[in-house]
Amino acid sequence: MSVWxxxxxxVLLLVAGMSLAANVLxxxxxxxxxxxxxxxxxxxxxxxxxxxxxxxxxxxVLYGTRISLLLAPAAALLSTLMAALVGGVAGYLGGAWARGxxxxxxxxxxLPWLFLLITVRALMPLNVSPLVSVLVTFLILGLLGWTGAAxxxxxxxxxxxxxxxxxxxxxxxxxxxxxxxxxxxPNLKPVLLAQFWISIPVFILSEAxxxxxxxxxxxxxxxxxxxxxxxxxLVSVGEEPWKFxxxxxxxxxxxxFQILLSxxxxxxxx
Amino acid sequence: MLGQRMAxxxxxxxxxxxxxxLLAATLVRLAPGFDTDESELDPHLNSASIQALRHARLxxxxxxxxxxxxxxxxxxxxxxxSISLGQPVxxxxxxxxxxxxxxxxxxxxxxxxxxxxxxxxxxxxxxxAYDAFSTLVSGTLLCIPAAVLALLSVLWNVPGALAIxxxxxxxxYRYTRNLLAKAYSQPHIITARAKGLSELHIxxxxxxxxxxxxxxxxxxxxxxxxxxxxxxxxxxxxxxxxGQLAWQAALARDxxxxxNITLLVTLVTLLANCSADLIGHALRGEEA
Numbered sequence: 001m002s003v004w005x006x007x008x009x010x011v012l013l014l015v016a017g018m019s020l021a022a023n024v025l026x027x028x029x030x031x032x033x034x035x036x037x038x039x040x041x042x043x044x045x046x047x048x049x050x051x052x053x054x055x056x057x058x059x060x061v062l063y064g065t066r067i068s069l070l071l072a073p074a075a076a077l078l079s080t081l082m083a084a085l086v087g088g089v090a091g092y093l094g095g096a097w098a099r100g101x102x103x104x105x106x107x108x109x110x111l112p113w114l115f116l117l118i119t120v121r122a123l124m125p126l127n128v129s130p131l132v133s134v135l136v137t138f139l140i141l142g143l144l145g146w147t148g149a150a151x152x153x154x155x156x157x158x159x160x161x162x163x164x165x166x167x168x169x170x171x172x173x174x175x176x177x178x179x180x181x182x183x184x185x186p187n188l189k190p191v192l193l194a195q196f197w198i199s200i201p202v203f204i205l206s207e208a209x210x211x212x213x214x215x216x217x218x219x220x221x222x223x224x225x226x227x228x229x230x231x232x233x234l235v236s237v238g239e240e241p242w243k244f245x246x247x248x249x250x251x252x253x254x255x256x257f258q259i260l261l262s263x264x265x266x267x268x269x270x
Numbered sequence: 271m272l273g274q275r276m277a278x279x280x281x282x283x284x285x286x287x288x289x290x291x292l293l294a295a296t297l298v299r300l301a302p303g304f305d306t307d308e309s310e311l312d313p314h315l316n317s318a319s320i321q322a323l324r325h326a327r328l329x330x331x332x333x334x335x336x337x338x339x340x341x342x343x344x345x346x347x348x349x350x351x352s353i354s355l356g357q358p359v360x361x362x363x364x365x366x367x368x369x370x371x372x373x374x375x376x377x378x379x380x381x382x383x384x385x386x387x388x389x390x391x392x393x394x395x396x397x398x399a400y401d402a403f404s405t406l407v408s409g410t411l412l413c414i415p416a417a418v419l420a421l422l423s424v425l426w427n428v429p430g431a432l433a434i435x436x437x438x439x440x441x442x443y444r445y446t447r448n449l450l451a452k453a454y455s456q457p458h459i460i461t462a463r464a465k466g467l468s469e470l471h472i473x474x475x476x477x478x479x480x481x482x483x484x485x486x487x488x489x490x491x492x493x494x495x496x497x498x499x500x501x502x503x504x505x506x507x508x509x510x511x512x513g514q515l516a517w518q519a520a521l522a523r524d525x526x527x528x529x530n531i532t533l534l535v536t537l538v539t540l541l542a543n544c545s546a547d548l549i550g551h552a553l554r555g556e557e558a
Contacts, residue, residue: 107286107293110539111532112498114416115516119294119532122520123301205415212417213505213517231421232506247418254413 008256015253019066026059031220041242048242051230055220061246064222068204069253071138076199078142080149080192087150088188091157092180098154105154108147114209116144121215130221137216137223141203149195156191160184201257208250224250275551279544283537290536291529295337298525349530354522359530362515370504370511374496377434381492384435385442393450394473405447408440417502430507437499438492445488446481453480483550490546494539 018025028034038054040046048057090101108116117140124136160166161184169183204224210216211225212232219226227246234243310320343350349359388404411419416437423433453459454477462472500513508514512531519527 107290110286110290110494110536110543112494112501112535112539114498114501115532115535118501118517118520119528120297122523122528123297123525125302126521126523201413205413208415209417209502212415212421213502213520215520225415228415228418228421231418231425234421234425237425247414250415251410251413255409258409258413 004259008259011252011256012260015065015249016069019062019069022059022062022066026056026062028056028059030060030063030222031055032059041240048245049240052233057227057242057245060222060227061249064224064227064246065249065253067134067217067222068207068224071134072141072200072203072207073196075138075142075145075203076196078139079145079199079203080196082143082146083149083153083195084185084188084192086146087153088157088185089180090150091154092161092184094158094161098158101150101154105147105150108144109151113206117141117206117210118213118215120144121210126215128218130218133216133218134221134223137207137210138203141206145199145203145206149199152195153188153191156188157184160187197257197261201254201261204250204254204257272548272552272555275548279548283540283544286540287533287537291341291533292333292337294529294532295340296333298529299333299336301523301525350526352519352524352527354518354524354527359527362527363512363530363534366511366515369509370500370513373431373434373503373509373511374493374500376431377438377499378489378492378496380432380435381439381442381496382489384439385446389443389446389450390473390478392447393454393477394469396469404443408443411436412440412444416499417506420502420506423503424507430503430509433503433507434496434499437503438495441495442488442492446485449481449484449488450477453477456480483553486546486550486553487543490543493542497535497539 022030033054034040034046034050034056035054037043037046037050039052040050040054042049046056046058048061050056051060086101087105090097111119120140121137124140128136166179166183169179174183207216207223208225208228211223211227212229214229216225217223224246228250230243231247234240237244310323315323340350347360349363351357352359352362355362388408392401392404419436420430420433422428423430423436459472459476462476467476497513500511501517502513503509504511504513505517512534516528516531516535518524519531
């Protein structure tokens with residue numbers, strides 16, 4: 001593992017560890033209001049100051065990071081499983097199945113990603129509880145983000161279908177689902193893993209975009225998207241630089257994922 | 271051959287638009303809250319009027335009938351009425367289209383000027399520090415959410431088109447740089463160098479022609495990226511274009527407006543991709 005990858009790994013572990021220890025590091029919680037110190041600058045009591053209704057920004061950053069870092073991989077897992085199911089099975093079956101599956105993926109891919117997200121998010125109820133909004137946001141990401149991965153998996157499964165070991169297994173009398181799960185799926189594992197890792201930063205950025213546009217996680221629950229929405233009220237960059245901390249953290253985390261991802265891309269078969 | 275390809279693309283666009291429209295209509299029909307109508311709460315309505323309203327909605331329960339009805343109206347230019355704005359959808363689209371087209375066009379132009387400038391100079395100079403610098407710039411921009419770039423453009427008083435260019439540039443640059451690097455690794459480039467051709471001659475006569483069809487495909491995809499980027503840029507910069515309209519429709523759950531914008535965006539994206547494919551095919555045909 002190169003030095004950069006070690007650093008990226010360490011950064012991700014540190015950020016994830018701090019967000020998991022949010023209860024200890026910020027015992028006040030993300031929703032508690034310090035009304036006497038609304039919109040305050042950083043101080044010993046509030047390391048990153050408070051927002052306009054007096055909530056501790058450091059606590060919100062930690063809890064928001066926890067939500068984004070836990071749910072983006074969950075959404076990535078969901079989308080990878082869907083891609084494996086649709087793309088993998090269609091590629092393995094081939095013929096009309098593969099053509100049909102690819103037509104569906106083409107339909108999804110013909111729409112810009114952010115456009116598709118806001119359209120489908122708008123179809124869901126917007127006035128919901130914060131917890132439901134978190135689940136809806138990441139479920140939509142997971143349920144819509146499988147198409148690109150499905151194309152890759154369809155091609156990979158298609159190439160495995162005619163490989164020697166699958167033919168040999170078929171000649172030995174293994175058929176159908178058993179052949180797929182025991183002989184094809186394990187060989188798709190590197191592609192599945194690569195697709196899983198690729199999806200995580202994409203979903204983190206997508207959630208941030210949705211949050212800034214007011215279609216993401218609902219208040220008072222924090223997420224990177226809702227934290228970045230604060231930048232909307234800034235007059236100049238130098239005025240309150242501590243408001244940029246969530247953005248810097250997001251860039252560091254996504255960059256770390258990209259550095260780790262380059263390894264996954266190298267390991268994934270062409 | 272080109273005619274066949276065009277016909278195939280035309281059919282694909284038509285089929286995708288029809289199936290996409292049906293899917294969108296189905297989603298609208300199944301969306302929570304479709305069956306409710308706040309006009310029923312009007313105290314001036316008597317029970318007969320409320321029954322008439324419910325009867326009118328019942329006709330929309332059959333998705334296929336609902337879709338065919340919408341298609342018939344669309345064929346006559348009637349795209350329905352926006353729920354939130356109370357104006358005809360076709361009028362709203364016509365009014366806002368020019369600004370979005372200008373924004374996207376300028377954004378694409380700026381992005382491609384930067385992409386080609388950096389990627390070609392990087393490929394030509396072959397200085398690792400320069401390559402690392404351009405990769406670092408594009409990599410950093412890639413890690414910033416599009417909506418944040420739009421917010422920063424407001425903060426720094428930067429035109430919206432430049433914000434769109436910053437959003438799509440890292441994607442364009444990454445693919446273009448990789449395509450040029452791949453083209454440079456071809457055996458005929460080594461032969462050209464061995465024959466003593468200048469680097470500039472190699473770049474323009476042996477590298478770009480090889481990478482051009484795929485670069486055109488990237489250009490087609492970047493149209494889709496630019497349309498996606500227009501949503502946060504227009505919404506957050508206060509620019510009254512199609513992107514802002516889509517965002518407002520999403521917030522107001524204005525489904526007729528949203529479905530029509532979705533269809534429009536699908537058509538534009540497919541047209542851009544098909545045009546890129548056809549031009550790329552024509553270029554390959556000329557080479558062959």
